[in-house]
Amino acid sequence: MIDELKNFVENGIGACKILVIGDVMLDKYYFGEVSRISPEAPVPIAHVLEVKETLGGAANVVHNLALLGCETSIIGQVGADNHGEKFIGKLKKLGVNYSGMIETSKPTTTKIRVISGHQQMIRLDFEDSSELDGATTNKLLKNFSAQIENVDAVIISDYGKGVCTKKVCREVIGACRAAKKFVIVDPKGDKWQKYFDASYITPNLKELNAVLTKKISNDDVQIEESARKVIEEFNLSGLLVTRSAAGLSLIENKISHIKARAQEVFDVSGAGDTVIAVFALALAGKIDSEAAAYLANVAAGVVVAKVGTYAVSREELLEAL
Numbered sequence: 128m129i130d131e132l133k134n135f136v137e138n139g140i141g142a143c144k145i146l147v148i149g150d151v152m153l154d155k156y157y158f159g160e161v162s163r164i165s166p167e168a169p170v171p172i173a174h175v176l177e178v179k180e181t182l183g184g185a186a187n188v189v190h191n192l193a194l195l196g197c198e199t200s201i202i203g204q205v206g207a208d209n210h211g212e213k214f215i216g217k218l219k220k221l222g223v224n225y226s227g228m229i230e231t232s233k234p235t236t237t238k239i240r241v242i243s244g245h246q247q248m249i250r251l252d253f254e255d256s257s258e259l260d261g262a263t264t265n266k267l268l269k270n271f272s273a274q275i276e277n278v279d280a281v282i283i284s285d286y287g288k289g290v291c292t293k294k295v296c297r298e299v300i301g302a303c304r305a306a307k308k309f310v311i312v313d314p315k316g317d318k319w320q321k322y323f324d325a326s327y328i329t330p331n332l333k334e335l336n337a338v339l340t341k342k343i344s345n346d347d348v349q350i351e352e353s354a355r356k357v358i359e360e361f362n363l364s365g366l367l368v369t370r371s372a373a374g375l376s377l378i379e380n381k382i383s384h385i386k387a388r389a390q391e392v393f394d395v396s397g398a399g400d401t402v403i404a405v406f407a408l409a410l411a412g413k414i415d416s417e418a419a420a421y422l423a424n425v426a427a428g429v430v431v432a433k434v435g436t437y438a439v440s441r442e443e444l445l446e447a448l
Contacts, residue, residue, distance in 0.1 A: 128418050129448060135412050136195075136422075136445050143197040143411045145404075146274055148227075148267075148299060149185030149284030149291055149313075151203040152236040153214045156181075161243045173241050173248060182217055182438075183238060184400075185284030188313075190438035191404035191426075193221040197411075200278065202227035202270050203290055204259065210235035227270035231263055236288050258289045268298055275302050279411035280309035282403055283325070287315040296321040311407045313399060314338075319361055326410075328357075329367045329403045345373050347384055354378035367420055369402055369427070377420040385424045401430045401439055422448075 159173035182190045185203055192199040201223055205211035207230050214235055218225040239251040259267065267290070275281070281303050285291035296312075303310035304324055312328045317337040322328055335350070336342050338357065343349040354366040355378060365379030374387040405426040409419030425447045429439045 128421065132409075132414070132418060132422050133445065133448050135409065135414055136441060136448065139412045140196045140408065140441065141198075143280075143408055144200075144278040145192050145197055145280050145282065145407060145411060146200045146202065146227075146271075146278040147185050147189050147192070147282045147284055148202040148271060148295070149188075149282070150236065150286035150288035151186040151201065151205065151214065151228075152183035152238060152286070152288075153210045153217075154181045154183035154187075155179070155237060155239045157239070157241045159241070159243055161248075171243075171248065173243055180213060180217070182214070184236065184286045184288070185282075185290075186214070186218070187400040187438060188282055188284050188404045189218070189223055190221065191401050192408060193223050194438050194440045195405070195408060195444065196441050197408055198224075200224040200227060200274055202229075202267060202274075204229045204231045204233065204263070204267070206231065206233055206235040208235055210237045210253065224274075227267070227274060229263060229267055229270070231259070233257070233289070236286075254288060256288050258292050259295075264292060264294055268295065271299060272302070275306055275308065278308065280311065280407045282407050283310065283312045283322075284400070284403070285313060285315040291315070291321075293318070293321040297323075300324050309407065309410045311403055311410070313403045319357075322363075323361050324363075325361070326364045327367055327406070327416075328361070328363060329369065329399065329406065331369045331399060332371070335366075335368055345370055347376070350376050351378055351382055365416065367402070367406060367423070369399055375402070375420055375424045375427075377417060379416060381417070383417045383420060385421055387424070387428065398427045398430050401426050401437075405439075405444075 156179040158177040159175040161171040233255040237253040368376045375385045377383040402423045406423040
């Protein structure tokens with residue numbers, strides 16, 4: 128399996144075409160050091176040493192895909208603001224097809240974090256999580272229809288910021304099913320009916336518990352039993368559950384529990400984006416689902432050893448393999 132995956136990463140990824148639709152974000156980090164308390168109020172003063180801006184949310188999925196070398200497209204919404212300009216600029220540099228992006232009156236979802244050492248001190252959010260209006264939704268779906276035939280797989284990255292409405296999810300999944308394309312969902316909230324008929328859903332344990340009537344712990348047997356009920360209820364091909372330090376569990380007609388690879392965990396933010404990106408990419412490349420989950424787990428092991436939102440490169444993935 129390892130040789131097959133190495134060959135795919137080296138030679139097969141470039142032939143894959145993935146479309147991501149969902150809630151995009153700009154992540155901004157202020158890294159600094161704290162050595163004193165403010166005389167104005169009892170709060171620490173962070174002396175900023177470095178500022179970093181990265182793509183977040185659905186755009187972090189795209190960032191992973193682009194760095195890995197596949198042909199990548201994105202559909203979502205940004206605001207007519209400075210954060211939106213920076214966001215589009217980053218897509219341009221990555222060579223991502225952003226023709227499906229829509230500019231609206233809502234602000235570009237932006238998360239600003241102040242970090243000292245490995246400790247996050249505060250986060251500032253700029254966002255409007257209301258659902259897109261009817262006209263904008265129709266425009267977004269028109270952009271999707273124009274691209275669906277030219278891709279191998281579609282990822283729905285739902286962060287609950289208004290793009291992944293019931294109408295959008297139902298039409299996207301229906302079109303993928305009709306075109307016999309993989310459609311993989313990173314879910315949000317407890318309204319999973321809108322994901323009915325998806326190929327795979329990739330929840331973490333908290334997201335899986337959100338849709339269950341009875342909460343479960345991070346236990347193999349409980350996850351297997353609950354996943355099978357969810358698969359039947361929402362007519363899925365399978366469920367890929369990310370389990371933090373316990374690794375991944377792929378539940379379908381067969382069951383695979385894959386242990387976590389990271390030796391040291393600094394930050395799990397963005398790890399789910401990496402998992403769905405690599406899993407979908409491998410499926411699009413006709414890799415067996417179990418091997419695809421294994422590859423996603425290897426990629427996640429690279430990401431959680433980094434601070435902040437991070438996208439894995441092809442070279443890093445090969446080295447980890």
